[in-house]
Amino acid sequence: MFDKLRSFLRRGGAKIGVVETLNSILDHPKINMPADEYSRILENKRMYQQLFPKVQYITSEGRIESREYHSINVAKVISHKLAKLVFNEGCQISLDDTTADEFLQEVFAKNKFRKNFGEELEAGYSISGLVMRPYFDEGSQTIKISYCQADSFYPLQSNTNDISEAAIATTTQEVVGDKTIYYTLLEFHEWMNGTYVISNELYQSESAYQVGVRVPLTSVEKYKDIQPISRMEGFTRPLFVYIKLAGKNNKNLGSPLGAGVIDNAKKQLRDLNDKYDQFMWEIDKAATKIMASDHFLEFDTIQKGTQLDDLTVKPMYSSS
Template sequence: MGIIETIKDIFKRGKYVMTTENLTKITDHPKIAVSEDEYNRIRENLNYFAGRFNKVVYKDSNGTVCKRDFNHLPLARTASKKIASLVFNEQAEIKVDDEKANEFIQEQFKNDRFLKNFERYLESCLALGGLAMRPYIDKDKVRISFVQAPVFLPLQSNTQDISSAAIVTKTIKAEGKKQKYYTLIELHEWKKDGHYTITNELYKSDNQKIVGSRVPLSEIYEDLEETVEVKNLSRPLFTYLKPSGMNNKDINSPLGLSIFDNAKTTIDFINTTYDEFMWEVKMGQRRVLVPAQLVKTEFDQRGDKVTVRREFEAGQNVYQQLDGGGIDNPVSITDLTTPIRSDDYIKAINEGLALFEMQIGVSAGMFSFDGKSMKTATEIVSENSDTYQMRNSIVSLVEHSLKELIVSMLELAKAYKLYNGNIPDMEDISINLDDGVFTDRNAELDYWIKVVTAGFGTHAMAIEKVLNVTPEEAMKIESEVHGHTLDEANSERDQTDIDIYGE
């Protein structure tokens, strides 16, 4: 179900208050706190991610201005996809300590195919610099809407997080033979009384590039209210996830940077080099000079028009005629083909890729290949690789964002009487993003066995770290393994602490 229908299901139609507001650009809205430069930067990132580049304009040998497609490598897409797959996949485990809350969340995630969808949208988050997730009510279910960077604009923020935001939805409607462009601005704000308010504004335009003038919601959304108040929320209804690192393009902006925002010049260099290489290959086809006397000339006269056709070998396009010579001074067939500088181009591209790897913060060799053998996971961890560090930074942000989403889902469900259990604290939610690509499980297990054997830790501690579960879940697993109750496990743990510290 699309976002239009889902909004209809959440809200009911209300009275429209006529205004005379007109907007040229979305950033002209008085409540939106995003500069035009930041908005343009996001749109530029989208062009890199989509591989949309201007055509190459050049003059041929006759002086005619020509255009051709720009040959490029999908570096932005490849980097975003590869890093997203390292951070998150469908094997991720999300659990809530509260059994009733966990059962509800698992059911909603399963119905919405959340894990599969989040893996895809994480790629967009890394490429465009941010991603918002907003739960909404769809009949008797809670679903998640993914709001990508170009249509998520902050209203208010602090140094830690975005507390209020605008979500933009665009719709095209045919009126006769003309297209009308509608823009719905959904404003999420906190009021002074602590209540959470969603305000909907609809704008209409004849020009796709202009937001237009404000019109009644009923023109598109018959059941949508202009203002809706949601009570008993502890946090915004949306959660905003952005890549790690400071926004050095605008230090006052709460929005995140794309993983390649500081590497665009390098991407341009690599693409330009690749384009020249491809063009040289195309222009480097075999060419020879052929004496005029070896070229067959035919004249085809039709009325006043005479057509001259020269032919050396049928189906060949590799020759050029050379006038001159003769029977007494013949000119031989000369090969004019120039060698393609493939080694130089490939070396330049690999140098660019190595620089690109350094700029986005991954280990050398992730996108380029130097002929060396691949390293094992243990070597990667022991060397504290750049890729491993970068992944850990993103993972911590993803885990926190998912916990916020779960809290918002449960609060929204409780507000609409779809859930009547407890709202868990953040620390009662465990997120396990399997890092088997990097972590040597056997080495980690051996380490914790030695820790427990030496008396420096408990079995529960080892279970918590090796299986990446909460302390409560670790105690429950320990009790099941030893075949005793949880109270007995706690008693044994207390005795172990006495033995270790001598208290």
């Protein structure tokens, strides 16, 4: 009850500018990434998922109608083939230390790593990269591997080799009365004076297109046990890994994020989809039955044995 009251007061404070509120994750002061990078990634994601708008056309009666867009998902086929080449049944991952290797193989087995990683790698190669992060699952008392795509990954600090600090966004929603409430959890991984620090911030909104106002972690049942700030000593590498296609991101030279399969073949993929759409539309229209009055048709009965030279062709409409 008190958490709901605090959330209500925070929403009121956000409207008058005294409580932290975000329209977009990129508005956060810790995140300094160009918005056009994520516009590119989201466009890749829509093409990979075949989320195309309907095609509008004008009928013979002058009405504006719409139809489904026919597409052929070449992007998925290419990404699937590439992911299979990089990681398949022939790939072996092992450690020299016997005890550590047994632990690693157990983690892989419980996470169904071979199946899940191959599938996630396909989507990552297509869109613009894949992020993996381990976490401890209290229910099964085992280490689980969490995956997220490039559109939910926001580098904070990076160099030419890797990304050392980042924010990972997780979105959830719940229905309260007749309203849908959207929650965005921002998980920041940072280095502070040699100490690895993970901080969590939760934001609430009534719109799916807005991050909203910051609220306590206890506002959501699944986040109530998460610590706002955790400091870990003895770490030398971050608790996440970002995987991308080999080669430079030629769409944004200053971005630490990689380019996806779609980025350098976008025009060709659009052409393939457009030609396929036009072809399927021609087939659909060719199957259309046309009803015409017999007044528009004129024909003679041909007697058996009549030669073609003996026939006189009558025009349907005469100029005389």
